[in-house]
Amino acid sequence: MVRRLIINTQKPLIKDMLTDLKNADIKELSEVYDSENRDSFISLYLNRESRDNKFVGRRKNTCKSVLKEDKELSDNFEKTMQMIEEYLNKRDREKGQKGLVMFASNIHNFFRVYKLGMPVENLLIVDTSPYIRPLARLVDEYEAFGLVLLDSQRAKIYVVSSGKVGYKKKKAKDIINKHKKGGMSQARFQRLRKGAINHFLKDVSEDVEKLFSKDDVVKIIIAGSGNAKIMFKNILPPHIKSKIVDIIDMDFDEAEDRLVSKAEEIVLEDEKETSEKNVSRLRDEILRNGLAVYGLKETGEAVINGQIELLLVSKGYKIRGWICEKCQTVDSGVKDKCPYCGSRTSGVDVIEEIIEFAERTDTKIEFVGNNHILDELGGVGGLLRF
Ligand SMILES: [Zn+2]
Numbered sequence: 001m002v003r004r005l006i007i008n009t010q011k012p013l014i015k016d017m018l019t020d021l022k023n024a025d026i027k028e029l030s031e032v033y034d035s036e037n038r039d040s041f042i043s044l045y046l047n048r049e050s051r052d053n054k055f056v057g058r059r060k061n062t063c064k065s066v067l068k069e070d071k072e073l074s075d076n077f078e079k080t081m082q083m084i085e086e087y088l089n090k091r092d093r094e095k096g097q098k099g100l101v102m103f104a105s106n107i108h109n110f111f112r113v114y115k116l117g118m119p120v121e122n123l124l125i126v127d128t129s130p131y132i133r134p135l136a137r138l139v140d141e142y143e144a145f146g147l148v149l150l151d152s153q154r155a156k157i158y159v160v161s162s163g164k165v166g167y168k169k170k171k172a173k174d175i176i177n178k179h180k181k182g183g184m185s186q187a188r189f190q191r192l193r194k195g196a197i198n199h200f201l202k203d204v205s206e207d208v209e210k211l212f213s214k215d216d217v218v219k220i221i222i223a224g225s226g227n228a229k230i231m232f233k234n235i236l237p238p239h240i241k242s243k244i245v246d247i248i249d250m251d252f253d254e255a256e257d258r259l260v261s262k263a264e265e266i267v268l269e270d271e272k273e274t275s276e277k278n279v280s281r282l283r284d285e286i287l288r289n290g291l292a293v294y295g296l297k298e299t300g301e302a303v304i305n306g307q308i309e310l311l312l313v314s315k316g317y318k319i320r321g322w323i324c325e326k327c328q329t330v331d332s333g334v335k336d337k338c339p340y341c342g343s344r345t346s347g348v349d350v351i352e353e354i355i356e357f358a359e360r361t362d363t364k365i366e367f368v369g370n371n372h373i374l375d376e377l378g379g380v381g382g383l384l385r386f
Pocket residue numbers: 324325326327328329338339340341342343
C-alpha cells in the first residue's frame with residue numbers, strides 16, 4: 001500500500017461558507033502523511049458552541065513542552081500554531097456553524113479548514129498525519145436527507161447536508177379561496193377542494209422526486225399538520241417512498257431551525273439503528289463462518305487488501321500501537337524501530353490508522369456506539385465483499 005504525500009503549494013484551502021463535508025475530502029486527507037515519521041501535522045477540532053476559550057492555549061503549552069527536545073519539530077510546531085492562531089483571531093464563525101476543523105503543517109506547507117454545521121469535541125492532536133477519525137464519524141452519522149414540510153396548500157422542501165440547509169423551495173396554492181365564492185353546494189365545494197389539494201400535492205411530489213432522486217439524499221422526513229402529509233406519502237413513487245424514515249406532526253409555521261434539528265435527531269436515531277443492524281449482520285456471518293472478519297489483525301489486513309464492503313468501528317475504541325510511515329507498517333504494541341526497515345516509528349492509535357487505510361480504499365465505514373458484541377470482537381470488524 002503506497003500513500004501519496006500531497007503537498008499544497010497553492011493558497012490555503014479555506015471555504016468561507018459552511019463546508020459540505022464529503023467522503024472525497026476525507027479521502028484526500030487520508031493520503032497525506034509525513035514520510036519521515038515526524039510528528040509534523042497538527043489537527044485541531046474546536047466546538048464553536050462551547051465556552052472553553054482556553055483549550056487551544058492549554059494544549060499548545062502541553063505539546064510545546066513535550067516537543068522541546070527536538071529543534072526541528074518544535075520549530076515546525078511553533079510556526080504551524082502561528083498559522084492556526086492567525087486564522088482563529090481573524091475569523092468569526094458562520095451562521096449555523098457548530099464546529100471548526102483545521103489541519104496544518106508548516107514544513108509541508110499544508111493548511112485545510114472546514115467550518116462545520118455539526119458539533120465536534122475539542123481536540124488538538126500532533127501526529128505524523130492528519131487525524132481524521134472524528135471527521136469520518138461525522139460523515140457516517142450526518143447523512144444528507146430530504147425534508148418536506150406541508151399542509152394542504154403550502155409546502156417547503158429542504159435538502160440538509162452536513163448539518164446545513166443546502167436547498168430550499170417554497171410552494172403555495174390558494175386552494176380554499178379559489179372555490180369559496182358562488183352558490184355551489186357544500187358537497188360540490190368539498191369535492192372540488194379535495195381535487196385541488198390532490199393536484200397541489202401531486203405538484204409538490206414532482207418537485208420532491210426531482211430533488212430527492214439524487215444518490216446523496218438517502219433519507220426523507222415528512223412533516224406537517226393534519227392529513228395532507230399522509231395523502232402526500234401515498235402519492236409518492238415507490239423509490240422515493242422507500243427512503244422515508246419518519247412522518248412527524250409539526251405546525252407549518254414552526255421555526256426552521258427547530259424543524260431541521262428535530263429532523264436531524266430522527267436521522268441520527270435511524271443511523272443508530274442501522275449501525276446495530278450491521279453489527280447483527282457481522283455476528284450472523286461470524287456464526288455461520290461466512291464473509292466476515294473481526295479483530296485488529298484480520299480486519300486490518302482485509303482493509304489493506306480492499307476486501308471489505310463495510311468496516312465496523314466501535315466509536316470510542318482505541319488501540320495503542322506504532323506506525324512506520326516509510327514502509328507503511330502498522331501494528332499494535334510498542335516498538336521504537338520498524339522491524340522491517342529499521343526506521344524510527346511513531347506511536348499511533350491503530351484504529352485511526354485502519355480508518356485512514358479504509359478511506360484511501362473507498363471502504364464505507366460504520367461507527368458503532370456502545371455495542372458489547374463489537375467490543376467483544378476487538379472493537380473492529382468487517383463485512384467482506386468476497
Ligand atoms: Zn518500516
